[in-house]
Structure formats: C-alpha cells, structure tokens
Amino acid sequence: MASSSNRGGGFYGAAPYRSSEGLSTRQGAGSDEIQLRIDPMHADLDDEISGLRKQVRQLKNVASEIESEAKFQNEFINQLQMTLIKAQAGVKNNMRKLNKSIIQSGSSHVLHVVLFALFCLFLVYMWSKFSRR
DSSP states (O other): OOOOSSSTTOGGGOOSSOOTTSEEEEEOSSTTOEEEEEOGGGTHHHHHHHHHHHHHHHHHHHHHHHHHHHHHHHHHHHHHHHHHHHHHHHHHHHHHHHHHHHHHHTTHHHHHHHHHHHHHHHHHHHHHHHHHO
C-alpha cells in the first residue's frame, strides 16, 4: 500500500497515488495532516470491519469466560489442597495415637488381628464349600 517512499511527496513515506485496495492519501491543509478517502466501490469494508468488531467482541467474551473458569478452578484446587493438608494432618495424628496405643498395650492386639483374619478366611472357605453343593 504505502511501502515506497520514492513516489511522490507523500507523508511518512505514503504515496499520494491510488493503492490497489481503493484507498488514496493526499496531504491536507496543514503539513502534518493526512486525509484518507475510501472509494465507494470498496464500501463492503465497513461490513467487514463490523464483522471483525463482532468477532473481536466474541473473542473478548470467550477470554473473560476462560479467565473466570480458570479463577474458579484455581480456587477449587486451593480448597482441595487445604482439605488434603487437613486430611494428612489427621492421618498423621491418628498414626501417632495408634503407635502410642500399640506401645502401651503390647503386641496382644496383633494376635487378635491375626486370629480375626484366620476366622474370616475360615468363614469364606466354609461358605465356598457349602455353596458348591
């Protein structure tokens, strides 16, 4: 469009000649003014500009929706992290209490757990034996 600074005495390298898109420039009354004129045969540029504005508006809306969703998910992750930290603290506290009770009561509870497991396995074995018949 206005890439050649050798042609004519255009403003900031803009040539006063007609460009291929139907735009033309000419120097205004003051030396620092430029007048831009769009030919009527390229009036569909207004429609294109309106369409582009609509698309930009839609993209802004999508970007704001993405931003709000990201904020929501970030808050949700922070809440999950806090819940996880609390759960870890609770498990650690309970493990400490369990270790204290194991030390205080000795190893008799281990014997009870093993006996309970054997009893459960015996029940499953008997149930499987009688269910085959």
